[in-house]
Amino acid sequence: MGFNFTKWHGAGNDFVLVNGFTETILDFEKTAIAVCNRNFGIGADGLVIISPSEIADFKMRIFNSDGSEAEMCGNVTRCVARYVYENKLTEKTKIELETKAGIIRPEIIFENGIFNQVKVDMGEPILSGALIPVIGFGNNRIINEKILVDTIEYNMTCVSMGNPHCVIFVDDMKKINLNSIGPKLEVHKSFPKKINVEFAEIKNEHHIRMRVWERGAGITLACGTGSCATLVAAVLNNKTERKATLELDGGNLIIEWADNNHVYMSGPAQEVFHGVYL
Known part of the structure; x- marks a missing residue:
């Protein structure tokens, strides 16, 4: 039909x-x-x-x-x-x-x-490890914590925007092979419901370059919830202000984590x- x-x-x-x-x-x-x-x-x-x-x-x-x-x-x-x-x-x-x-x-x-x-x-970001969910952290926040993939150690910050995200900050986005690392992180044993993976390079306190491996879809040109999670993660790690431009492969989004704890995406x-x- x-x-x-x-x-x-x-x-x-x-x-x-x-x-x-x-x-x-x-x-x-x-x-x-x-x-x-x-x-x-x-x-x-x-x-x-x-x-x-x-x-x-x-x-x-x-x-x-x-x-x-x-x-x-x-x-x-x-x-x-x-x-x-x-x-x-x-x-x-x-x-x-x-x-x-x-x-x-x-x-x-x-x-x-x-x-x-x-x-x-x-809405409001979910920061409890148990609710994101991520195994091994209880209800604690997961900020700049270690995760091991293929003998390589990364520092992750995890956020849920209604779906789970693992944000990893890097110095040079060009050195990240997203096709290789993305699918391995998506199904990592730490994530019982799998996870969306964002690699983010801080350009300045109002500008983040981000690429994403989406759970169930692979590399996409943009991810709205991923952009929100990345801005929240950047604030939690004292890397940016609470409003920033997220530069994605397919264009830009404006993300703000407002004082009412809601995240706004434009x-x-x-x-x-x-x-x-x-």
Whole structure:
């Protein structure tokens, strides 16, 4: 059975959006694997189903390119917010989205009547090792702790933004072979639910260069929750101010860890094309 879709990206992190109000997908895992294949499918980092919610304006389910379901994704949140507004599924510019990580609140920002960006209240970071989860730390924070991979020792800071992240600060991003180390860290025995991996190079107190290996998707051009986790980790390690530009492979995001303990993410959301998947 075919379905209509729209392809979107947020700073290069790309997704196939499906309107669950009108379209039917019977097997999400199998469909995500097929649709996200860049040679034989549409090509994307994830498949996203937008459907009715009993507790928010919309419900958003996210399936990675390997078929696994993600709790949350910051970049697709911006895309979904703009999608539902521009396709007249809502007249609201401040929207509530139900996710597996809870209610997420994006706001569409206009400048002189023209779309500018989407700002998302990503909620409060989770810093308890047991809740991220990371084995061996109890409820303690995991800040600049050692982790061993292939006889190489790294210093990690772990944060959950509704999904788990391991942030490693490096002096020179060019020396990191993300294709090699990313998948090994993702499935490291310390992480019972696997983990997203961010390598970050501090440029200055307001600028971080970051690359990401996403759990279930591999290297992606951007990661919204990963950017939030990286800014939080940088603050915890006294490396940056509480607001900074995150420079990603696919573009920039503005992240702020505000005084109310919520993390805010601002960035682009762009439709690429739409069509019918047969």
